[in-house]
Amino acid sequence: MSPTIKDIAQLLHLSVSTVSKALNEYPDVAPETKQRVQEAARLLDYSPNVIAQRLQSRRTGTLGFVVYYGGNSISDPLFNELLASMLDAAAHHQYDLLVSGCPSGTSRPAAYERMIKTGRVDGFIVDGTDRHDDRIAYLCREEIPFVAFGRTDQNLDFPYVDVDGRAGVCQAVQHLIDLGHQRIGFIGLPSFSFCAHDRRQGYETALQTNDLPLESDLMVEVEAGSEENGYRAMVQLLELSHPPTAVMVSSDLMAIGALRAAQERNLAVGHDLALIGFDDISLAAYTHPPLTTLRQPMAEIGQRLVDMLVCLLENKPLPERHVILLPPLIVRQSSGERRDNP
Amino acid sequence: MSPTIKDIAQLLHLSVSTVSKALNEYPDVAPETKQRVQEAARLLDYSPNVIAQRLQSRRTGTLGFVVYYGGNSISDPLFNELLASMLDAAAHHQYDLLVSGCPSGTSRPAAYERMIKTGRVDGFIVDGTDRHDDRIAYLCREEIPFVAFGRTDQNLDFPYVDVDGRAGVCQAVQHLIDLGHQRIGFIGLPSFSFCAHDRRQGYETALQTNDLPLESDLMVEVEAGSEENGYRAMVQLLELSHPPTAVMVSSDLMAIGALRAAQERNLAVGHDLALIGFDDISLAAYTHPPLTTLRQPMAEIGQRLVDMLVCLLENKPLPERHVILLPPLIVRQSSGERRDNP
DNA sequence: ATTATATACTAAAACGTTTTCGGTGTCAAG
DNA sequence: CTTGACACCGAAAACGTTTTAGTATATAAT
Structure with missing residues (x-):
């Protein structure tokens, strides 16, 4: 077993309380004994048992x-x-x-x-x-x-x-609008999640601020933020009779899926179609083309x-x-x- | 504070030991008291303090x-x-x-x-x-x-x-050879890591088994398994005067980078160039083209x-x-x- | 000389369990 | 009536700490 305070006490012919106090820098222990205790602790390779400390302090740390x-x-x-x-x-x-x-x-x-x-x-x-x-x-x-x-x-x-997903998405969508886009899609997550709802709101306020109509066709909601779901949602948007020219995607993983869907249809993302993700995962900088996104710090x-x-x-x-x-x-x-x- | 065994004992006018034994299914406690103790525990919403248990048992679980x-x-x-x-x-x-x-x-x-x-x-x-x-x-x-x-x-x-990286890579490289490839590159990680070394050995034995020469030009080693490093390593291989027609990459993340490098050079991966990764990360099925890889279970x-x-x-x-x-x-x-x- | 004060140490309780051992009381066997 | 067996319960120690209260000695103040 590893050594305890008791071992140090016995070695130095001291009481356990003094040893404990010496180790914890109490004022009422002589500098010399403090020294001796600390040396003995080092000698025996002593470390305090945290379980015992936790029991006594009633805090688990x-x-x-x-x-x-x-x-x-x-x-x-x-x-x-x-x-x-x-x-x-x-x-x-x-x-x-x-x-x-x-x-x-x-x-x-x-x-x-x-x-x-x-x-x-x-x-x-x-x-x-x-x-x-x-x-x-x-x-x-x-x-x-x-x-x-x-x-x-x-x-x-x-x-x-x-993270202010609302403000972030709002800024991103505004960026798309400033770039000249009028039909902007949104791929989001189920809105029982706060952040999913928050981001969607950012999308909606950006459109409203710019007097752009909210079209339910352009907003698709998927169950989870996987690549596959992003792919499917994008397919759904691109099959619209009047598809969006830009899409705000609620997560980078989905955006990567969306990217693939667009590429399979021979759309040049960044040219024929604008795409923005959310998260800035490490891969985002390395997709083809690299993904514009909102970074979560x-x-x-x-x-x-x-x-x-x-x-x-x-x-x-x-x-x-x-x-x-x-x-x-x-x-x-x-x-x-x-x-x-x- | 949350209730302790003592609280139950006081409530039922029992000793702490009997309560403890009742809760731990000891044989020497009357069925009826056992019953009463368990009811009281439920009533008080008692849960044993694991810290105390750990101190006593000298095991942390x-x-x-x-x-x-x-x-x-x-x-x-x-x-x-x-x-x-x-x-x-x-x-x-x-x-x-x-x-x-x-x-x-x-x-x-x-x-x-x-x-x-x-x-x-x-x-x-x-x-x-x-x-x-x-x-x-x-x-x-x-x-x-x-x-x-x-x-x-x-x-x-x-x-x-x-994971038998050696056998896995050997099998993968053999697959490439069976497909008709003769010049096969390898992108690996620093060989102080066991698995990096192991995988490289798989590559080498596959070539040797098939009487294919080991060319140091075709084997590049990078510091870490990032997308970026995979990209760079692939660029290096493709700039060779006599570049490989297939490359075994030690991780999927690097393989994704390699994919990008090939695509930027207008090589159709899966046609002009064969690529195999390692890991089977969730994205591997969704790259373009989907990545052949070795799955780590x-x-x-x-x-x-x-x-x-x-x-x-x-x-x-x-x-x-x-x-x-x-x-x-x-x-x-x-x-x-x-x-x-x- | 007496009292107060400071210093350095110790004893003991406490934290909440588990577990060993001993002690009842009951009952049947001798 | 004694003896043992059995069933049930409790006292107490233990796990390794920290901390409070207290004691003994030496020093300072009165």
């Missing part, structure tokens, strides 16, 4: 992160970046990150309930919020510390970080999520309770040049 | 998984699938999975040392092995339970799951890794100490049809 296989959580191409930045930030604050799946057959709040009630974690990061989110409702009701990546349409006040998001959660857990005041980040528009070739004949 | 930002660990497109299947399997065995980054500035074994010595985890899953891997050496030396995804060239006996890999580690931790005999899975060749269009004029 662990952040919970529940992922879903079905949803766009773990299968999202940006998931890796989010996880990496959260791990980084958590380590920085000396916290662990416990990732947990949601066992199929149990409700979503149940996964959170289990983790908090059994004392596995101190709080949660929840991502991929719905407009009406049962997890958020549960966590608010039970007053469990958490920070969400995403907002909801419920009337609940909770700390979150989010995942590194910053992950870091702010855990910074905020740590504040909450340590009862420090939160600098900002609601953080909304603007996704910059990364203009590449898929959105094309200015059109002469609209 | 937690599997450790260390990821690196730099390496091909977390940035790998298959990482998500691996993580998902490990989470699933871990939950099935009632284990937690603690994911930890490797703080920059510390050595790789140090990350493992910290987790095990502080009692955060019972054992590890390590992935992305090198031919000479300091982490594996450390874990073996310290006799810390772990299972690796990947082998090494060190003379160490440890349990692992791996991540779901099975993740599950077997944790099944094996759990066996180790519970002192159960390991059904197989070394599992080697054959990556099936998924033939799509990028490898093309049989060539008439070789």
Whole structure:
């Protein structure tokens, strides 16, 4: 077994309390003994047992992160970046990150309930919020510390970080309009998801602002943000009697599918057809043509999520309770040049 | 605070020991009291505190998984699938999975040392092995339970799951040869990585078996498996005075880059040029043309890794100490049809 | 000389479990 | 009536820490 505080105490003929205090920089221990204790600790290769510390302090020093296989959580191409930045930030604050799946057959709040009630974690990061989110409702009701990546349409006040999908898409669509497009399609995701709805709203407001009509034919909604679904949605748009000249796509993965659909019909994307995606996944810069898209700053998001959660857990005041980040528009070739004949 | 065993004991005028035993199905507790205890537990909404359980049992019930930002660990497109299947399997065995980054500035074994010595985890899953891997050496030396995804060239006996990259690539290259190709290129990764070296060997043995010469010009090695690197490597091959007619690429992401390089030169992949990737990432089926590739069965890999580690931790005999899975060749269009004029 | 104060240490409780051991009480066998 | 067996329950220790309260000694103030 690894050495304990008791071993150090016996070695130096001290009590465990003195050793503990020496290791934790208490004032009431002689500088000389402090020295001796620390040397002995090094000698024995001692590390404190975190389990015992957690039991005594009643804090786990662990952040919970529940992922879903079905949803766009773990299968999202940006998931890796989010996880990496959260791990980084958590380590920085000396916290662990416990990732947990949601066992199929149990409700979503149940996964959170289990983790908090059994004392596995101190709080949660929840991502991929719905407009009406049962997890958020549960966590608010039970007053469990958490920070969400995403907002909801419920009337609940909770700390979150989010990307302004509405403003982002609005800007992107405006860009298309400025390029001379009049018929602009939209490929979106089911609107129970907050961000899906948010992005759609950005599309609608951009059109309305420019006195362009909203045509339901031009807006297609798919179930999940896969390449395949983007392909199919694009096919549907291109088969319209009066197809769009530009399409705003809610995710890069779908945009890649849309790209393929257009190319199979011998449309030169960036010329015959403008396309804009959302996410700026690493591949986006390398499609043919490179994809114009809205970048989600995942590194910053992950870091702010855990910074905020740590504040909450340590009862420090939160600098900002609601953080909304603007996704910059990364203009590449898929959105094309200015059109002469609209 | 959440209720403890003590609360139940007080409510029923019992001792904590009897309550504990009632909850854990001990034989020496009357059926009737057992009943009463379980009802009270339900009434109070009691869940056992895992921290206390862990301290008492000296087992954490937690599997450790260390990821690196730099390496091909977390940035790998298959990482998500691996993580998902490990989470699933871990939950099935009632284990937690603690994911930890490797703080920059510390050595790789140090990350493992910290987790095990502080009692955060019972054992590890390590992935992305090198031919000479300091982490594996450390874990073996310290006799810390772990299972690796990947082998090494060190003379160490440890349990692992791996994909037979050599046999897989050999089969793929043989497929190209059977299609009539004589000049076959190879785009690989740095050979300190075991699997990179393994795949290259598959390429070499396939050529040798067919009495084809090994030309160093045709083998290019890049630093990381990105789209960009695949693109550059392909450009290099195509600029050869006598370029290959087929190329085996060590990862799908690079293959996508290679695809782009070929297309920019107006080569019809699957016709003028054959291309085979490795991984079968979700996008592989949706490139243009769809990518022939070797599938890594991540779901099975993740599950077997944790099944094996759990066996180790519970002192159960390991059904197989070394599992080697054959990556099936998924033939799509990028490898093309049989060539008439070789 | 007495009291106050500071210094350096220890004992003991606590965190919430599990588990060993011993102690009842009941009942049947001798 | 004694003995043992059995069924049921509780006391207590243990896991490795932290922290509170307290003790002993030395030093300073009165």
